[in-house]
Amino acid sequence: xxxxxxxxxxxxxxxxxxxxxxxxxxxxxxxxxxxxxxxxxxxxxxxxxxxxxxxxxxxxxxxxxxxxxxxxxxxxxxxxxxxxxxxxxxxxxxxxxxxxxxxxxxxxxxxxxxxxxxxxxxxxxxxxxxxxxxxxxxxxxxxxxxxxxxxxxxxxxxxxxxxxxxxxxxxxxxxxxxxxxxxxxxxxxxxxxxxxxxxxxxxxxxxxxxxxxxxxxxxxxxxxxxxxxxxxxxxxxxxxxxxxxxxxxxxxxxxxxxxxxxxxxxxxxxxxxxxxxxxxxxxxx
Numbered sequence: 001x002x003x004x005x006x007x008x009x010x011x012x013x014x015x016x017x018x019x020x021x022x023x024x025x026x027x028x029x030x031x032x033x034x035x036x037x038x039x040x041x042x043x044x045x046x047x048x049x050x051x052x053x054x055x056x057x058x059x060x061x062x063x064x065x066x067x068x069x070x071x072x073x074x075x076x077x078x079x080x081x082x083x084x085x086x087x088x089x090x091x092x093x094x095x096x097x098x099x100x101x102x103x104x105x106x107x108x109x110x111x112x113x114x115x116x117x118x119x120x121x122x123x124x125x126x127x128x129x130x131x132x133x134x135x136x137x138x139x140x141x142x143x144x145x146x147x148x149x150x151x152x153x154x155x156x157x158x159x160x161x162x163x164x165x166x167x168x169x170x171x172x173x174x175x176x177x178x179x180x181x182x183x184x185x186x187x188x189x190x191x192x193x194x195x196x197x198x199x200x201x202x203x204x205x206x207x208x209x210x211x212x213x214x215x216x217x218x219x220x221x222x223x224x225x226x227x228x229x230x231x232x233x234x235x236x237x238x239x240x241x242x243x244x245x246x247x248x249x250x251x252x253x254x255x256x257x258x259x260x261x262x263x264x265x266x267x268x269x270x271x272x273x274x275x276x277x278x279x280x281x282x283x284x285x
Contacts, residue, residue, distance in 0.1 A: 025276025031269030035262070039089050042082025050079040051234055059252040069254040071245065077255060081262050084236035088221055088263075091152045091231070095217035098156025100210055103163025108194050110164070111171025122168070125161045133158035134220050138229070146229045155217055166209045170202040204281040211274025215267045222263060238263045 048066075054074035062069045068077035106125070110118040128136065133155070140154035174180060175198070183193050199206075224230035225239030233240070238259045245255035 022276075022280070024272045025280050028269050028272030028274070028276050031265060032273050035085075035266045035269055036089070038082060039085045042079075042086045046076075046079035046082050048076035048079045050075060050083045050236055052076075059248060059255075061252075062254055068258045069252065071241075071255045072248050072252065077241075077258055080236045080241060081238070081259055084231075084238050084241055084259070085262060085266070087148060087231050087235055087237050088218055088239070091148060091155070091221045092214050092217040094149070094152035095155040095159055095221075096210055096213055098153065099159030100163050100213060102156075103160045104167050104206070106160070107164040107167025107169075108171055108199070111168035112175050112190070112194055112198070118168075121164070125164050128158075129161040129165070131158075133162070133216070134223065137220065137224070141224070141229055146232055148231050148235065151221060151224055151230050155220055159213055159217070163209065163213065167202070167206065170205055171198055174198045174201060204278050208274040208278035211270050211277070215270050215274075218263070218267055218270075 052075060054070070057066070057070045057074040058072055060066060060070045060074075066076050066078065068081065071077055071080070106121055110121045131139075136158040137151070137154040140157060141150060144150045144154070171194075180193060180197060183197055188197070221230055222237070222239030222242070225237040226243040228243065231237035231240055241259040242256055245252065245259070248255055
């Protein structure tokens with residue numbers, strides 16, 4: 001009876017955990033899909049020209065004609081959010097492609113082969129990781145200049161150490177597994193072991209890391225644009241919109257509230273989706 005009671009208790013705990021996991025995954029997937037759908041819509045259509053100025057409508061509150069109101073130049077806030085979020089998405093995805101691509105490759109090679117190559121690359125990785133990623137990106141931007149694509153490249157380089165360390169740890173864990181040892185014994189090539197046998201098995205942890213990296217890239221791009229060293233006018237960006245609206249918080253708070261809410265919901269959706277993927281497909285690791 002005691003053993004049966006313990007099993008029932010463990011089953012209830014597992015059901016609660018699975019319920020929470022399912023909630024994170026489903027809610028994150030739906031919210032991310034909605035936010036990304038709006039951003040993709042902004043690439044092809046917006047209610048108004050995001051750069052069209054109308055002096056007679058400046059700082060007009062939300063209404064049917066302008067659902068999120070207008071800014072200090074009479075530009076439609078909703079249209080600028082759609083276009084600005086698109087620029088933020090481009091920078092974040094570019095950061096993930098650069099930082100994730102190089103970091104995954106470096107982490108896979110060092111984690112699987114080890115030896116002197118691991119020592120050299122990890123010491124370089126440690127040197128880069130000693131600087132906060134945003135500080136490293138600021139140093140790079142100060143040399144190369146501002147702009148959307150330069151921010152993307154700077155953040156991508158700054159994010160390489162974090163991805164490399166995560167992937168290296170996963171490859172170190174997997175390289176001594178029985179199926180990898182068996183693959184080596186039958187003569188499977190190292191590239192095939194790396195990218196066909198090990199990489200798919202670390203995908204839940206990797207996707208979760210990519211989701212976290214995406215959120216960090218969104219936040220840091222918004223911060224840099226807010227400071228005036230990210231996306232430059234006339235291009236729109238969520239961070240740039242927040243910066244431009246800070247002077248008008250009393251007379252036009254919607255200029256800051258709606259871009260801020262959009263930014264929060266985008267980060268929340270991707271974060272919950274990443275946690276849900278890790279818990280649902282990664283065994284809760």
